[in-house]
Amino acid sequence: MKKPTTPFSVTGYYGPSYFCDRENETKNILENIRGGSSTILTAQRRIGKTSLIMHILAKLPKGTRGIYLDILPTENMNGFLNELASSVIKNIPDRKGFGKKIWDFIRSLRPTLTFDMLTGAPQVSFALKDQEVNRQIEAILQFLESQDEKIIIAIDEFQQILKYPEENSDAWFRSIIQKMKNVVFIFCGSQQHLMNELFTLPSRPFYNSARMLKIDKIDHKKYNSFILKKFSEIKMLVTENIVDQMLNWADDHTFYVQLICNRVFIRGNKVVNEDDWKEEADRLLQEQEPVFLNYRGMITSAQWNMLKASALENELYEPTGHEFISKHSLGNPATVLRTLQALLRMELIYFDYNREGRKYYKINDLLFRRWVETRDL
Numbered sequence: 202m203k204k205p206t207t208p209f210s211v212t213g214y215y216g217p218s219y220f221c222d223r224e225n226e227t228k229n230i231l232e233n234i235r236g237g238s239s240t241i242l243t244a245q246r247r248i249g250k251t252s253l254i255m256h257i258l259a260k261l262p263k264g265t266r267g268i269y270l271d272i273l274p275t276e277n278m279n280g281f282l283n284e285l286a287s288s289v290i291k292n293i294p295d296r297k298g299f300g301k302k303i304w305d306f307i308r309s310l311r312p313t314l315t316f317d318m319l320t321g322a323p324q325v326s327f328a329l330k331d332q333e334v335n336r337q338i339e340a341i342l343q344f345l346e347s348q349d350e351k352i353i354i355a356i357d358e359f360q361q362i363l364k365y366p367e368e369n370s371d372a373w374f375r376s377i378i379q380k381m382k383n384v385v386f387i388f389c390g391s392q393q394h395l396m397n398e399l400f401t402l403p404s405r406p407f408y409n410s411a412r413m414l415k416i417d418k419i420d421h422k423k424y425n426s427f428i429l430k431k432f433s434e435i436k437m438l439v440t441e442n443i444v445d446q447m448l449n450w451a452d453d454h455t456f457y458v459q460l461i462c463n464r465v466f467i468r469g470n471k472v473v474n475e476d477d478w479k480e481e482a483d484r485l486l487q488e489q490e491p492v493f494l495n496y497r498g499m500i501t502s503a504q505w506n507m508l509k510a511s512a513l514e515n516e517l518y519e520p521t522g523h524e525f526i527s528k529h530s531l532g533n534p535a536t537v538l539r540t541l542q543a544l545l546r547m548e549l550i551y552f553d554y555n556r557e558g559r560k561y562y563k564i565n566d567l568l569f570r571r572w573v574e575t576r577d578l
Contacts, residue, residue: 208431209462214255221427222419223253229414230257230387234265234353239386239411241400245551246391246565247456248416254355254389265351266299268292273358278334278367279327285341286312286325299350306344310337331367339377346383355387360395371399375406386411393553418453421445428462432473437466439473447478450571457567460485486572493572496549506531507540511550512570517562 205215214220233240234257244250251271258267270288275281286307293300308314312325327337345352362370378386388411390396400407425444432439447465451457464481465473497505510529511517519525520541521534531537541562544550552562564570 207463207466208435209428209459209466211456211459211463214252214259216259217256219431220252220256222423223249223256223416226253226414226416227257227260231260233412234261234351234385237382237385239388241396241411241413242387242389242416243393243396243413244389244391244416245393245553247454248418249455250389250391250416251357252455253416254357254387257387258353258355261353264349265353266293267353267355268345269355269357271357272361275361275365277365278331278338278370279329281362281365282329282334282338282341283312283324283326285338286310286327287323289341289345290323290325299348302348303344307341310340335373338374342377342381342384346381348383352384353387354384355389357389358391359388360390360392360399363395363399369406372406375410379410392548393551419455419458421448421453424448424453424458428458431462432466435466437471437473439465443473443475443478446475450478450482452567454567482571483575485568486575489568489572493569496569500543500547500549501540503532503536503540504543507537508544508549508564508569509573511544511562512564512573515563515570516555518559520562 203215205213205219208219210219230240230242242250242254254269258269261267268288269292270284272281272284275284289303290307293303307325310327312327315324315326316322317324327334329337345354362374367373378384388396388400388407390399393415399405400409400411400413402408425441425448428444428447429439429441447461448458451461461478461482464485465478468477468481470477496508500508506529510525510531511520513529514525517525521537526532526534526537531540541550545552545562549565550562551565552560554560
C-alpha cells in the first residue's frame with residue numbers, strides 16, 4: 202500500500218499503521234460478515250466512516266473479496282449501475298482467475314469503457330432504459346452471488362437511493378438482495394435520519410434486514426496516544442498537553458483532528474509548541490472565511506442568525522426554548538422552527554441523539570463554529 206506524504210492524512214486509507222483505534226467496530230463488522238449478516242453503518246460526516254470501511258475490507262480473510270462504491274454522486278438507477286460496474290472492476294483489478302471472469306462478464310454487458318485520465322482507473326457507463334437498467338444491476342449481483350469466493354459490497358451514502366426518481370427503488374433492490382447468501386452488504390450513510398427511515402421503519406422494505414452499528418468519535422486518550430506516537434516516529438517533539446489542546450479544538454472529530462495535525466506536521470518544526478497549532482488553526486479559519494461569508498449571502502438573515510446561534514451553542518437541545526431564543530434575539534418559536542427546518546434541508550445543521558436519548562441539533566462544519574466563536578459578527 203502506498204505510503205502517505207504525512208502521517209496525518211485527511212483523504213484516503215493508508216493501512217493499519219495510520220489508522221487509529223476502531224477495534225470494537227472492526228471486530229463487530231467482521232463478525233457480522235463471518236456470520237453472513239449485513240451491517241448498517243451510520244455516522245455523522247467526516248468522523249472516519251469511509252476509512253473504517255476500507256480498514257475492514259483490508260482485513261477480509263482469504264477467499265473473501267471486498268467491493269466499495271460511493272453512490273452519493275448518483276442521481277438515478279442508471280447512475281447506480283454505472284458506479285456498481287465501475288467499482289466491481291476497480292476493486293477486483295487482476296486480469297486472471299476471478300478478476301478475468303469479472304472483466305469478461307462486465308464487457309459482455311456491452312458498456313462504454315473508459316479510463317480516468319488522472320488515476321487510470323476504469324470507468325463503466327451504460328445508457329439504458331429503466332427496465333434494462335434493473336436487469337443489468339441484477340445480472341451483476343447474480344454473477345457475484347454465483348462465485349466461489351465470498352463477496353462483501355460496501356455501499357457508501359446508501360440513503361441516496363431515497364432520492365432516485367424511480368419509484369420504489371429501495372423495494373426493488375431489497376427484493377434482489379434478500380435471496381443472496383454469498384454476497385454480504387455494508388450499508389453506510391452520514392444522513393442518519395434517512396438511514397433510520399430506511400432500516401428502522403416497519404413500513405420500509407429494508408426494515409430489520411441488517412445489524413445496526415453507529416460509530417462515534419474516537420476515544421480522546423487513545424487518539425492522544427496515537428498522535429504522540431506518530432509525531433515521535435517522525436522525530437517531532439510534542440507534549441501530551443499540546444495534543445490535548447489540538448484534540449479539544451477539533452472536538453475529537455476525526456477529520457478536523459487529522460487536519461490540524463497535518464498542518465502542524467507540514468510546518469516542520471522539530472519541537473511543536475502552543476503557538477504552532479494555534480497559528481495553523483487561525484490560518485484554517487482565514488482560508489475558510491470567504492466560504493462562510495458566502496453562506497450569509499446565500500441564506501436569509503433569519504437563517505444566518507440561527508446558524509450562528511447554533512454554532513455558539515454547540516449542542517442545541519431546545520431550539521424553541523425561551524432562553525435560547527431570547528439569548529440570541531431570534532424572534533418567536535414558530536419562526537425559529539421554520540428556520541431550523543430550512544437549515545436541516547440545506548444540511549448546514551444536522552440532528553442526533555445523546556446517550557440518554559435526547560435530541561440535539563449541531564452545526565455540520567466545526568470550522569464554521571470555531572470561526573463564529575472568534576469573530577465579532
